[in-house]
Amino acid sequence: MVAGPLPAPSGPGKDRLRLWIRLLRASRTIEAELRERLKKEFDTTLPRFDVMAALFRAPEGMLMSDLSRFLLVSNGNVTGIVDRLVSEGLVARARRNGDRRTSMVRLTDEGSKSFATMAAAHEAWIGELLGKVSEEDARRLTGMLTSFRSNWEGRE
Amino acid sequence: MVAGPLPAPSGPGKDRLRLWIRLLRASRTIEAELRERLKKEFDTTLPRFDVMAALFRAPEGMLMSDLSRFLLVSNGNVTGIVDRLVSEGLVARARRNGDRRTSMVRLTDEGSKSFATMAAAHEAWIGELLGKVSEEDARRLTGMLTSFRSNWEGRE
DNA sequence: ATAAAATATTTCAAGCTTAAAGTTTCGTAC
DNA sequence: GTACGAAACTTTAAGCTTGAAATATTTTAT
Secondary structure (H helix, E strand, C coil): CCCCCCCCCCCCCHHHHHHHHHHHHHHHHHHHHHHHHHHHHHCCCHHHHHHHHHHHCCCCCECHHHHHHHHCCCHHHHHHHHHHHHHCCCEEEEECCCCCCCEEEEECHHHHHHHHHHHHHHHHHHHHHCCCCCHHHHHHHHHHHHHHHHHHCCCC | CCCCCCCCCCCCCHHHHHHHHHHHHHHHHHHHHHHHHHHHHHCCCHHHHHHHHHHHCCCCCECHHHHHHHHCCCHHHHHHHHHHHHHCCCEEEEECCCCCCCEEEEECHHHHHHHHHHHHHHHHHHHHHCCCCCHHHHHHHHHHHHHCHHHHCCCC
16 A cells, blocks of 8 residues: 555556545654654544544534444444543443434543643644645645545535 | 544644544545455454554564554563464464574465455455546545654654 | 334444554674 | 764553454344
């Protein structure tokens, strides 16, 4: 997946393949840097941060299935991460009146406060890591990725 | 990390943040699709495919440390993946004459044949998943990502 | 009302991942 | 040539990840 430097294959489709490899390497590199900083600065992980970010945007709470769909990860995966966040007091599960299969998951006050701090640092890190991308280029790149989104995101 | 739709925050740096989120969602979505197909079609995993792809480009073999640096993953990680590939007969470790700490890792004939088949399918999948991206747009996007690479890849 | 299908979630096994600690081997300075 | 630090790997513990199986609850069809 992360093929790279040396040869430079050509032929039909090679440009798309090369694009995919660049895309993957860029996101892996940035992701690794963010993971390391989250660990060092806040003693947390990327998956925990992701879940908290999703919940921060939904003060009324989210269902487990909403979380897993939004985060693009499996159902069982979210269970474990939420379990750990609950045991750390950052997230709470609330039984619902109507449907007893589901529970609303939301940030606790502590979780919300904790996330606000991390989010500010996170945004600054992105600004630093993508510093050489001008705001205008960023908008243009975002636009290109957005316009192709329907191609790979079959559902959205 | 994978924040998304609803609100549309603005302010300095928000464009870069939005770019990062798009980048991450694009690569995660495509990655998930590839993982699923590798599993279904070839009963293998993305990490195994990555290792084999790296080795395929280096017929003379690679050191474990070369592999982990190239693939952007930790040293210990590669050990486990290579162990499994060895036990499947797709990869071989060869002791070196000079330095007894290291071993050259390379594809076996079976591994090489197996990879060639998967690589063809893989390239076709990418062509399909990125089908709406014209070859020209692909080259342009690749160029933009490449020109910003030094920003996030401190080493290369 | 009852059975069957659908939904929401958790559990499980296997594998991936990292950071840190441990092992072996090498190079180099005395 | 001995000791010391560096280098290449492996091992370990904890956590992430998936797909599939298991639970529990709700909905739908009869």
